[in-house]
Amino acid sequence: MTNLLETVTEELQAAQFLDMHTHLFKPALGTLGLWGIDELLTYHYLEAELFRSSEITPEQYWSMSKKEQADAIWRTLFVDNLPVSEATRGVVAVLQAFGLPTESKDLKDARQYFSSQKIEAHIEKVFQLAGISEVVMTNDPLDPAEAPLWEKGGAADKSFHAVLRLDPILNKWTEHWKVLEQAGYKVEQHLSPKGIREVRRFLDDWSKRMQPVYMAVSLPDTFQYPEESTRAQLLREAVLPACRELGIPLSTMIGVRLQVNPAIKLAGDAVGKADLRALENLCRNFPDNRFLVSVLSRENQHELCVYARKFSNLMPFGCWWFLNNPSVVEEMTRERIEMLGMSFIPQHSDARILEQVIYKWRNTRRTLAPILANSYGLLVEDGGSVSRERIRQDIQRLFRGNFSQFCGISG
Numbered sequence: 043m044t045n046l047l048e049t050v051t052e053e054l055q056a057a058q059f060l061d062m063h064t065h066l067f068k069p070a071l072g073t074l075g076l077w078g079i080d081e082l083l084t085y086h087y088l089e090a091e092l093f094r095s096s097e098i099t100p101e102q103y104w105s106m107s108k109k110e111q112a113d114a115i116w117r118t119l120f121v122d123n124l125p126v127s128e129a130t131r132g133v134v135a136v137l138q139a140f141g142l143p144t145e146s147k148d149l150k151d152a153r154q155y156f157s158s159q160k161i162e163a164h165i166e167k168v169f170q171l172a173g174i175s176e177v178v179m180t181n182d183p184l185d186p187a188e189a190p191l192w193e194k195g196g197a198a199d200k201s202f203h204a205v206l207r208l209d210p211i212l213n214k215w216t217e218h219w220k221v222l223e224q225a226g227y228k229v230e231q232h233l234s235p236k237g238i239r240e241v242r243r244f245l246d247d248w249s250k251r252m253q254p255v256y257m258a259v260s261l262p263d264t265f266q267y268p269e270e271s272t273r274a275q276l277l278r279e280a281v282l283p284a285c286r287e288l289g290i291p292l293s294t295m296i297g298v299r300l301q302v303n304p305a306i307k308l309a310g311d312a313v314g315k316a317d318l319r320a321l322e323n324l325c326r327n328f329p330d331n332r333f334l335v336s337v338l339s340r341e342n343q344h345e346l347c348v349y350a351r352k353f354s355n356l357m358p359f360g361c362w363w364f365l366n367n368p369s370v371v372e373e374m375t376r377e378r379i380e381m382l383g384m385s386f387i388p389q390h391s392d393a394r395i396l397e398q399v400i401y402k403w404r405n406t407r408r409t410l411a412p413i414l415a416n417s418y419g420l421l422v423e424d425g426g427s428v429s430r431e432r433i434r435q436d437i438q439r440l441f442r443g444n445f446s447q448f449c450g451i452s453g
């Protein structure tokens with residue numbers, strides 16, 4: 043093969059990816075789905091950057107309307123400064139993808155463009171620009187804005203897979219058990235065997251309703267397993283048995299330190315290095331469960347690769363949140379290929395606003411092309427051979443096949 047980089051780039055471009063973790067919503071879930079320029083600009087990654095480059099205080103910012111907030115972020119991060127950070131550059135890429143001005147003083151044209159779009163056709167266009175065919179949502183049955191929409195039906199959508207997200211139940215049982223009780227499940231704060239059966243019934247009911255491709259929880263850096271805690275009990279006696287019965291994985295995203303600065307709300311979460319022995323114990327003690335795992339601290343990445351070599355019921359995925367920068371993505375992905383071949387899921391978008399998938403997947407393709415080409419180049423240098431067909435199969439496996447197979451869905 044003459045030019046590996048060219049071939050890999052073309053194949054990455056041609057492939058339709060499955061985005062296995064986002065915060066997007068199918069149109070049937072109505073206004074939960076965020077899109078358009080004002081949402082793009084008030085993304086919490088950008089809010090965090092605003093407070094570093096402007097005099098606006100969080101209190102002032104939260105008292106503004108969404109439009110005013112977006113204007114302030116545009117002025118500060120795009121007009122007064124060059125948008126060179128990963129999150130700001132993303133907005134520029136989205137504007138460019140729609141042929142909108144990237145350097146104007148205000149947001150008039152962009153607002154006009156987005157307000158004239160119809161959501162269904164817009165989603166199709168966005169997916170096409172992003173090179174994705176399906177996304178996986180994050181669905182919280184305890185969210186008072188979301189639950190009633192599912193209870194009404196929330197029509198199935200082949201482009202949007204559901205995920206049963208369990209953070210409130212697993213991480214804050216004391217604050218949330220009453221919500222289950224009010225919904226007719228006979229639980230108490232202290233979980234008796236009967237209470238556990240009722241949590242199982244809750245999980246079964248919501249699984250029937252949502253048809254999730256996996257269950258999910260984000261966990262703090264202090265996460266331990268086993269331990270004397272409601273979370274450990276719920277995992278062992280309710281969540282993991284339910285996943286086994288349904289034949290779906292549990293996704294654990296480990297290492298978040300919630301609200302180290304509550305004044306900046308969603309932007310106020312941070313990262314901590316976790317003790318991955320907890321993950322080791324889960325993978326070993328529950329061989330009939332499968333675990334999709336992303337860890338937030340850079341320091342945990344090497345251990346995650348090592349554990350994936352020990353446990354085939356562990357699937358590392360994505361370069362999550364603060365790791366989703368080309369320099370770190372490159373380091374992590376190279377190591378994963380070196381240690382695991384193609385048996386991992388390189389990336390998810392974590393998009394919260396629809397159009398973000400355009401820049402996030404463009405970045406992934408751009409960063410991954412030379413990494414993959416380099417791996418193939420080394421193989422050729424060492425006497426192996428690589429064909430376009432094999433490269434295509436690898437890309438298919440990385441961005442679709444590994445996930446589909448691990449979740450037991452076709453695709």
Ligand code: RAT
Pocket residue numbers: 065180260295308363392394
């Ligand atoms: O990346 C993010 O947007 C975070 O705020 C979280 O949503 C994280 O991805 C999560 O799913 O908990």
Ligand code: ZN
Pocket residue numbers: 063064065392
């Ligand atoms: Zn997320």
